[in-house]
Amino acid sequence: MKIILNPNYKQHEKAILQLVNRFFSEGSLIVQGSRNTIKSNFLENEKVNIKFFKKPGLLKAIIYSFFRSTKAKRSFDYANYLNDHSIKTPIPIAYVEERNSLDLLGDSFYMSQQIDYDFTIRELIHNPLFPERNLILEQFTEFTYKMHEAKVNFLDHSPGNTLIIKNDNSNYDFFLIDLNRMKFENLSIENRMDNFKKMWLSKQMVKIVAKKYAELSGNSEPKLQALLLKKTIQFKRKITKKKYLKRKIGK
Template sequence: MKREIHSKYLNKSSHLDNFVINFSTQGESFGNQDRNSLKLFNLDGEILNVKSFKVPNVINKVAYRFLRKSKAERSYNYANKLIDLNIGTPQPVAFYEFKSAFFFGKSYYISHQIDCDITFRELTKDFNIPNHEAILRAFTRFTYKLHENNVNFLDHSPGNTLINFNNGNYEFYLVDLNRMNFKPLSFNERIKNFSKLAVHQSIIEVMSDEYAKCINEDYDKVFQLMWKYTNNFQEKYHRKRRLKKKIKFWKK
């Protein structure tokens, strides 16, 4: 077993070990369990989110054993990096990995659980949320802050930003962190980073308008490119879904 525990939680290491070792039989299931398993555990009154990553395929068992950092380790490292940059994400607590001599097995990422008011996904589905446009514009400025700090969040998608309301201010927290790049972003890379977030043109218009103000660029230039990348992503996404349905049909 390999583990790394944040300095704030070193005195709780035995409790954290217990959460991981007994993950299958203890804890409260939370959220979508399709790809990875999430459970909540109580640590002296603090709720922790323990994410159990799916065991990788045979090729990745070797790659993660010898060549690449695991999703759990990347999530932990990236969370610490974001906090250093004053970018919202749940407090990282620890990561655990289990390996054999030649293969990578299970891995876990533990973080503080945040009970949010909404996620960005709700903004794409419910246009009657109070101050909908103001939240959308604040989110766009948050994304601009990511870009200005050389953060390219590759999974910048509707379910991966938690939003809390705080007396007229909006707080944003990134989750599902294992896919990020840290480098200066070009104009095209910045705009492409919005492509997975929404399908409604009205949302793209608002985000384009706010982002154009942030970077002092022409609105039409920003909107046309953001709308293009959004449509390209949707076409690719639905093409993959159609292909998967055909494959499942033939398997039957």
């Protein structure tokens, strides 16, 4: 096993490896996917989140072993980048990779601090009467603008991948999760609006986001609203069409 640690957790290396080795027999299940599984557990007195990435097929194993960073490594590295740029994400603790005698990737794991959050963007989308909905959207837009200014193009910027914690005086903290798909680049204003498309925003939400982003960026509000609405509608149509075709093929 190869293990890379956050320097602040160096003294916990043995305990971290024990949690990884007992991943399938211990811990509380959070997500059970076909290839990825997420559990929570305790690293001594600290609650942690462990994400398991299933062993890839031979071709992908070769790619991840010699040509591209693994999902576990990307999660760890990207979390460090975000924290270095004051963009909140659960603190990365370690990543672990199993390798065979040919140095090909097997199973891998990413461990971070567990965030006990209040809700996600998904709740706002499904509930137009959600308390302080507009205020939260404005603060979320500020958070996304800050992310864009740090040259972060979060390719999985979707409703369930931002955890939200309410603080005093109606201030909200936003934490990015599921980090292994990111690009680090200068984003045009069109790319920035495109980055919101997976949020599944309503027309009213588009107006709020566009107005706030225009204030922050100095761009024209009507321009951003039209651009964001176009990107959102195109994405919704694409997903709706995909679901329709899947149902037709399944009949």
